[in-house]
Amino acid sequence: MVEMEAGMRARTGGWQEVGERVFARRYRFLDQEIGAILTAAGPVVIDTRSTVGHAREVLADLRELTHQPVAAVIDTHHHFDHTYGNHEFRPAPIWGHLRCAQRIQHVVDDPAAHAANRAEVAEEYPRIADELADVVPDPPDRTVGDEGADIEIGGRRLELRWLGRGHTDNDLVIRVPDASVVFTGDLLENGAPPWTGDGYPLDWPVTTEAILALTLGPVPVAVVPGHGAVGDRAFVERSLAELRTMADLGRRLEAQEIDLAEALAAAPWPADIARETLERALAQLNGDLD
Ligand SMILES: [Zn+2]
Structure with a gap:
């Protein structure tokens, strides 16, 4: 079934076509976006959700687009809601940043660490x-370093870019140049502040400037x-304006130009998230995160 929405491309079932044969699907749990890039070799899936059931739901939903098996998966970063479903997509190769793979390999090697991670998520x-007991940690087997990689799958070129630290130290941005689409992972969230608990607030604006540069050009770019x-x-x-404000407040707080209450009052985000972000900014300024 195909229906049109004002100002948007066709929808195919629950998928929104954000560029030529590039789809995004919004899932209610965590209001998450999952990507599907159609290629001659099969779909490339971006992120795998939080549980075996979630991953199987994606696999079933993909059948609205294609009956080909998944050609590849790309993890945007190591967080549970982007990688716990990985194992269900095998035998497809899984791409991710080297540090994403290392983090997941760590819990493969140390089941107690995996149990601790799952307990945290469960809480x-x-x-x-x-x-969560059914989740099999399965790290990317095709890794990308800070230099990034251009890959070709089924006749389509995909640019995997590490643009700097931000939401984590292993965020990959995926650009589909023939479709004017950019997948940003959790470097950007729409309608809510990003989660900053593993973040690098001082680097994040610079990284986001690099995302902004990917949206330049005569054709409007869809940002997922x-x-x-x-x-x-x-x-x-x-998003960049908000991230710059938070980094600036962190620097002024560290320099004692303002106190915490003033910083929270000036923050564009709710106090609990702003406080966590400022704590990370101070930790960065103290060299604790290097
Ligand atoms: Zn995340």
Whole structure:
């Protein structure tokens, strides 16, 4: 079934076509966006969700687009909601940043660490607690370093870019040059502040400037965030402004030009998230995160 929405491309079932044969699907749990890039060799899936059931749901939903098996997976970063479903997509190769692979390999090698990670997720998201026992950690086997990589799958070129530290130290941005689409992972979230608990608030604005540069050109670029609605260049600009404000508040707090209450009052984000971000900024300024 194909229906049109004003100002948007066709929808195919629950998938939104954000560029030529490039789709995004928004899942209710964590308001997450999953990508599907169609190629002659089969679909390339971006991120694999949080549970075995979630991953199988993606695999079933892909059949609205194609009956070919998955050609490859790309993990945007190591967080559970982007990689816990990995194993269900085998035997497809899985691409990811080297540090993403190392983090997941660490819990393969140390089941106690995996149990601790799952317990943390279960505590925060009781709804999926029962399903986490089935998660098999499965790291990317095709790794990309800080220099990035251009790969070709089924006649389509995909640019995997590490643009700097931000949401984590292993965020990959995926550009589909023949479709004017950029997948940003959780470097950007639309409609909510990003999660900053593993973040690098001082680097994040610079990294986001590099994303903004990918949206330049005569053709509007669709920007698919890790969570929230698909955006455009203006969405990246708004996010950049907020991230710059947070980095600036962190620097002024460290220099004792303002106190914490003033910083929180000036922050564009809710106090709990702003406080966590400022703590990470101070840790960065103290050299604790290097
Ligand atoms: Zn994340």
